[in-house]
Amino acid sequence: MFGYYLDLALHSLTRNKVLGALMVLAIAVGIGACMTTLTVLHVLSGDPLPGKSGKLYYPQIDPQDARGMMPGTLAPEQVTLIDGMNLLRAKRADRQALMAGGAVPIQPGSSSLDPFYVEARYTSADFFAMFDTPFLYGRGWTGADDEAHARDVVITRQLNDKVFDGADSTGRSLRLGGITFRVVGVLDSWRPNPHFYDLTTGSYNYYEQAFLPLQTALELHFAKNGSNDCWGNGTGGVEGNAYPSATCVWLQFWVELDSAAKAAAYRQFLVHNSEEQKALGRFQRAPNVQLRNLMQWLDYNRVVPGDVRLQAWLAFGFLLVCLVNTVGLMLAKFLRRSGELSVRRALGASRRALFAQLLTESGVIGIAGGAGGLLLSLFGLWMVRHRASDYASLAHLDPAMLLVTFALAIGASLLAGILPAWRACHVAPALQLKSH
Amino acid sequence: MELRPILATLRRHKVILWLLMLEIALSCAIICNGVFLIVQRLQHMDMPSGIAERELVQIQQAPIEPPADRFARAQEDLATLRQIPGVQAVAMSNQVPFGGASSNGNVMLSPTQPHPTLNAAEYFGENLVQTMGLQLVAGRPLRPDEYVNADVVIKALADGNDKGFPMPMLVSQALATRLWPQQNPLGKLLWLAPTASFRVVGVVATLARANAYNIATAQYSMIIPVHMGADKDQSYLLRTRPADRQQVIAAAVAALKHADPTRVITHMRAYDEIRSDYFKDDRAMAGILVSVIVALLLVTGLGIVGLASFWVSQRRKQIGIRRALGATRTDILHYFQTENFLIVTLGIVIGMVLAYGLSLWLMLHYELPHLPGIYFPVGALALWAIGQLAVLGPALRAAAVPPVVATRSV
Numbered sequence: 001m002f003g004y005y006l007d008l009a010l011h012s013l014t015r016n017k018v019l020g021a022l023m024v025l026a027i028a029v030g031i032g033a034c035m036t037t038l039t040v041l042h043v044l045s046g047d048p049l050p051g052k053s054g055k056l057y058y059p060q061i062d063p064q065d066a067r068g069m070m071p072g073t074l075a076p077e078q079v080t081l082i083d084g085m086n087l088l089r090a091k092r093a094d095r096q097a098l099m100a101g102g103a104v105p106i107q108p109g110s111s112s113l114d115p116f117y118v119e120a121r122y123t124s125a126d127f128f129a130m131f132d133t134p135f136l137y138g139r140g141w142t143g144a145d146d147e148a149h150a151r152d153v154v155i156t157r158q159l160n161d162k163v164f165d166g167a168d169s170t171g172r173s174l175r176l177g178g179i180t181f182r183v184v185g186v187l188d189s190w191r192p193n194p195h196f197y198d199l200t201t202g203s204y205n206y207y208e209q210a211f212l213p214l215q216t217a218l219e220l221h222f223a224k225n226g227s228n229d230c231w232g233n234g235t236g237g238v239e240g241n242a243y244p245s246a247t248c249v250w251l252q253f254w255v256e257l258d259s260a261a262k263a264a265a266y267r268q269f270l271v272h273n274s275e276e277q278k279a280l281g282r283f284q285r286a287p288n289v290q291l292r293n294l295m296q297w298l299d300y301n302r303v304v305p306g307d308v309r310l311q312a313w314l315a316f317g318f319l320l321v322c323l324v325n326t327v328g329l330m331l332a333k334f335l336r337r338s339g340e341l342s343v344r345r346a347l348g349a350s351r352r353a354l355f356a357q358l359l360t361e362s363g364v365i366g367i368a369g370g371a372g373g374l375l376l377s378l379f380g381l382w383m384v385r386h387r388a389s390d391y392a393s394l395a396h397l398d399p400a401m402l403l404v405t406f407a408l409a410i411g412a413s414l415l416a417g418i419l420p421a422w423r424a425c426h427v428a429p430a431l432q433l434k435s436h
Numbered sequence: 437m438e439l440r441p442i443l444a445t446l447r448r449h450k451v452i453l454w455l456l457m458l459e460i461a462l463s464c465a466i467i468c469n470g471v472f473l474i475v476q477r478l479q480h481m482d483m484p485s486g487i488a489e490r491e492l493v494q495i496q497q498a499p500i501e502p503p504a505d506r507f508a509r510a511q512e513d514l515a516t517l518r519q520i521p522g523v524q525a526v527a528m529s530n531q532v533p534f535g536g537a538s539s540n541g542n543v544m545l546s547p548t549q550p551h552p553t554l555n556a557a558e559y560f561g562e563n564l565v566q567t568m569g570l571q572l573v574a575g576r577p578l579r580p581d582e583y584v585n586a587d588v589v590i591k592a593l594a595d596g597n598d599k600g601f602p603m604p605m606l607v608s609q610a611l612a613t614r615l616w617p618q619q620n621p622l623g624k625l626l627w628l629a630p631t632a633s634f635r636v637v638g639v640v641a642t643l644a645r646a647n648a649y650n651i652a653t654a655q656y657s658m659i660i661p662v663h664m665g666a667d668k669d670q671s672y673l674l675r676t677r678p679a680d681r682q683q684v685i686a687a688a689v690a691a692l693k694h695a696d697p698t699r700v701i702t703h704m705r706a707y708d709e710i711r712s713d714y715f716k717d718d719r720a721m722a723g724i725l726v727s728v729i730v731a732l733l734l735v736t737g738l739g740i741v742g743l744a745s746f747w748v749s750q751r752r753k754q755i756g757i758r759r760a761l762g763a764t765r766t767d768i769l770h771y772f773q774t775e776n777f778l779i780v781t782l783g784i785v786i787g788m789v790l791a792y793g794l795s796l797w798l799m800l801h802y803e804l805p806h807l808p809g810i811y812f813p814v815g816a817l818a819l820w821a822i823g824q825l826a827v828l829g830p831a832l833r834a835a836a837v838p839p840v841v842a843t844r845s846v
Binding site: 018019022026029030033067107116117177178223232233234235242305306307310311315317318322324325327331335336388389419423 | 466667668743
């Protein structure tokens with residue numbers, strides 16, 4: 001029976017080409033707009049470390065002075081160098097890393113390449129294991145290297161290709177800002193989006209190419225990137241090579257905690273730590289502690305741009321108009337065929353059968369609209385990629401969104417078909433047949 | 437035109453009537469708010485910077501190894517750049533309007549107040565007024581002998597030492613008006629840290645911040661007489677004639693490279709690029725909104741065409757009878773045009789309510805101001821126009837139905 005309905009649907013679609021094309025077009029345009037914006041939203045709000053993100057936490061403590069203190073004041077979004085080093089050395093989590101963004105000049109050995117700057121991350125040993133970074137060659141450095149201020153560097157595949165022609169460069173030396181470093185590892189392509197571990201350098205499409213021990217970078221006064229917040233007489237970032245003062249937060253601290261119990265214990269530790277610091281007179285405020293996991297941290301920082309959400313809402317509004325439009329057109333189309341439907345009724349087809357036939361027809365319109373919508377959303381995403389936004393290059397359709405496209409198109413057109421089909425199959429056959 | 441027969445007919449087609457009205461209402465609500473959003477974006481993109489945008493170029497450089505004295509290096513570089521033919525003025529600045537990377541300070545009106553009054557941009561660098569082409573509306577510019585090297589200021593702050601303060605500073609007119617409404621800002625004191633006080637010696641008309649997200653605070657700027665070193669994030673600004681910009685960039689890069697062959701030039705561009713880069717998202721959003729509005733009008737228009745055609749074909753016989761009874765073609769044409777006008781008007785009335793609701797929702801979620809009343813007629817006019825345009829074809833076809841149809845059975 002379904003095959004027959006399908007046949008009828010195709011026949012009816014081709015009989016009135018203009019009306020059929022209008023309906024398919026309306027659904028295609030609506031679906032195209034929706035899927036373009038939904039895909040961008042989906043890509044931007046995705047989990048940068050699936051499977052691992054639930055175990056990663058971003059502790060916040062409040063070392064600010066008592067001036068301007070108000071109940072409910074939010075803790076700073078970064079840590080000071082002193083607090084960061086204290087928490088790092090306390091080693092109370094399964095893994096922990098302290099970090100800051102920066103930029104280092106690379107002086108390639110070959111004379112054919114001019115020196116150039118790359119974005120860098122100054123961090124501590126656990127960074128690589130904690131964030132599951134894939135290594136192409138070698139590995140990260142150790143905690144002992146951190147304390148020894150080792151001249152070690154981990155570079156990305158991209159930088160390795162540029163400077164070492166893609167060879168296994170572990171153990172080879174690389175000059176950074178006049179200092180000779182030893183390459184200990186090469187990362188395979190690793191581009192977490194959003195750039196979750198440091199949102200102050202921009203949330204999307206920001207990639208470091210060199211990773212070096214934080215204490216080494218600080219000793220050598222390598223330039224820092226990112227923002228800092230100061231209080232009291234604190235100054236920060238005025239000079240590229242001098243670091244913010246003790247009353248400024250400018251580093252990020254991440255911990256890995258394997259269970260909820262450990263997370264609870266770590267929160268307790270943070271509270272104790274703040275109380276202790278207050279007793280010592282370094283902190284002036286009552287403990288003001290936050291421990292958000294990765295996704296909560298992204299959510300708190302509203303990393304997905306407001307414009308992207310607005311565009312998604314706009315697209316859904318547009319789809320709604322397209323659907324209402326389609327409902328109207330389908331109603332016209334079905335009612336126009338009252339005569340034909342009456343004949344079928346008179347010959348014994350039940351209302352249910354007629355309803356099924358008409359819904360099949362809406363489904364066919366939906367599939368055609370979905371195919372058109374898919375093409376339009378591919379075009380839409382191509383347009384997004386050619387925009388100048390930071391996230392432009394990320395806008396690609398994945399298999400999940402492909403399925404969503406067709407599900408949405410067919411669902412929407414079936415929904416749009418219900419009312420017209422119901423009205424059409426309640427036409428009184430005798431009356432219709434008589435008048436013709 | 438008699439409205440009663442139209443209303444009577446419409447009453448017999450309630451479902452299609454409601455669908456059409458709903459479609460028009462939704463379009464109307466989206467269009468009213470969409471046009472408002474577009475205007476907001478355009479206004480944002482139009483934000484004045486206060487500087488001579490077409491005459492400025494920016495060059496950023498970074499040394500491979502830090503120079504022995506980076507303050508001396510900055511002065512040498514500035515002297516080198518000043519020699520370039522076509523350059524009218526040079527300056528070094530820690531930030532530029534709409535540059536993105538910003539340096540800001542919390543402003544207090546007394547050293548002991550618990551909460552800062554507001555946050556404003558801190559511009560550092562000599563010769564900024566002349567190079568950026570700022571308009572001084574009161575007081576005097578900063579003198580070369582008033583400038584202090586940044587490391588001296590940082591050390592004084594770290595030691596809690598107030599020697600050297602209050603320092604002179606320039607403020608933007610917007611900041612002066614906000615801090616001291618109805619008063620003469622010249623000679624007034626403000627604090628950026630408990631020991632760091634500043635005295636206003638001059639006021640510039642406009643100077644936008646590097647991160648001017650919020651239109652209300654975008655023009656809160658201060659110029660402080662601090663020298664910066666020749667570091668990675670500082671900008672050399674060169675003022676020249678618009679036609680000479682590319683030439684000056686090339687010559688300046690060559691001169692800087694000549695002075696220190698190992699340094700890296702990280703950015704070199706005309707100021708126009710900075711502005712266009714900063715507002716790229718606004719431009720994209722305005723473009724998207726325009727296309728959505730056009731698409732909405734198109735879809736709505738095509739929907740009207742489809743449904744009107746259906747109605748015309750359904751009523752061929754009635755039209756024939758009316759024609760046979762003496763109605764002219766114009767009567768039939770006007771009938772369908774009036775019918776469409778009625779439906780669209782009803783849709784617009786509902787649409788206005790929806791538009792208001794939508795604007796409330798947007799205000800809640802996107803920090804937008806109230807939808808001004810002026811935008812309501814915009815959606816109405818657009819939909820009336822598209823409705824009349826869309827119905828014209830089917831209505832003409834209806835008018836062409838010959839009276840003889842009345843005598844035929846289908």
